[in-house]
Amino acid sequence: MHFGNPLLLADIVRAALAEDLGRTGDITSAACIPADRRARAQLVARRDGRLAGLEAAEAAFRLMDGGIRFTAHRQDGEALRAGDALATVEGPARTILAAERVALNFVGRLSGIATLTAAYVAEVAHTRACICDTRKTTPGLRALEKYAVACGGGLNHRFGLDDAILIKDNHIAVAGGVRPALRAAKAAAGHLVKIEIEVDTLEQLAEVIEEGADVVMLDNMPPAMLAEAVAMVGGRMRTEASGGVDLSTVRAIAETGVDAISVGALTHSAPVLDIGLDIAVGGAP
Template sequence: MQFGNPLLLADIVRAALVEDLGRAGDITSAACIPAQRAATARLMARKAGRLAGLAAAEAAFRLTDERIRFTAHRHDGDDLAAGEAIATVAGPARAVLAAERVALNFLGRLSGIATLTAAYAAEVAHTRTRICDTRKTTPGLRALEKHAVACGGGLNHRFGLDDAILIKDNHIAVAGGVRPALRAAKAAAGHLVKIEIEVDTLDQLAEVIAEGADVVMLDNMAPGMLAEAVAMVGGRMRTEASGGVDLTTVRAIAETGVDAISVGALTHSAPVLDIGLDIAVDAAG
């Protein structure tokens, strides 16, 4: 699985390198390592998990020094065993070390998201329910983190406020209710824009069914109420469960028959997957 926009990727990785290299660059490597020294390194999985972020890691090395050769041994979306080699990096030793931390930060963070997403997806694999992400992402890294969710077997929810209408409880309160909010949204939406609305009671859901929407978000409902809500909808629109979701509850939520479950934890609480870089100075260096 490849990241879709190489221009966006380069901008994100470049910003991370600028942050890390600062005004003077890697003064440690410049002080300790001769400029002509070459090195070869391997990116290694220290723990088992799902790989994501390989393109970001490669970009970190290549943007630091175009002479670096990056050879991938695995692909985004692959499952990794502990101790498995992910890629080999070869080139000027100073540049390899200068890019190391940025490359590992992207790989560890994104692989952690993919690994957690894969765990959620496994819990619901016996159902037709799909796991979705949210907008609870690291500022500036949303596109990469949503790519990592896809690598883990999840689906991407909207990328931002501009690509779908999602009417939440605060919108409903300000608009004056479910029906006024939906009517206003339908009047404003383009013909390709979908409309989703959040409800937390069955009475609100009845209003949505009467008025019509593309998707209804069933917020913080217990499994019994969720099952009743799915039955009420009867396939008229897609159903999404949200709130109170973790690895201990997601199976029961999926078994209510909802189409999707959105999980903020995929991106805001995923532990980093431990990935390291093992380096060796070239014999000729």
């Protein structure tokens, strides 16, 4: 897989490099390493997982020095085994070391998200349910983190507040109930804008069925209640389960027949996948 917007990727990586380099750059490498010293390094997976963010790692090195040679051996979305070489980097040693941490931060963080997503996807593979992310992302990194979810086999929920109408419990409370909230949303929505509404009771669901929506979010319902809700909907709109989802519960939730399951943990709780940089001077690492 490939990240779709190279300009956005470059902006995000450039900001991360600027943060790390600070006011005067890598003073350790400048002090210890001759300016003309060259090196060759490999990005290596230390654990099994799913790869995401290799292009971000490449951007980190290339933005430091356009002459860096970066050779990818794997592609985002591929399964990894511990010990796999992901890419080879060749160029000035100072440059490689200055970009190392930013490159590893991106590929480790995003591969961790892809790896966790793939575990959720595997748990529900025997059902109709798809695994979706949420907006519970790291500020400034949403596009990359949602891309990592896709690398793991998940689907992206809305990217922001502007690409779909999602009526949550607080909207319902302020609007005066399910019916007035839905009616107001339909009056305001353009013909390409989908409307989803969150409910946490079967009584609210009955109102949604009467009024109509594109998607209904069934929030924090136990599996038996979810199954009843899916039966009530009867295919008239898509159903999404949310709340209380983890790897120990997702299978039972999926087996209720819901179309989608949104999981905030994919992006807010994914552990980093351990990926290292093995470096050598004058030879293969």
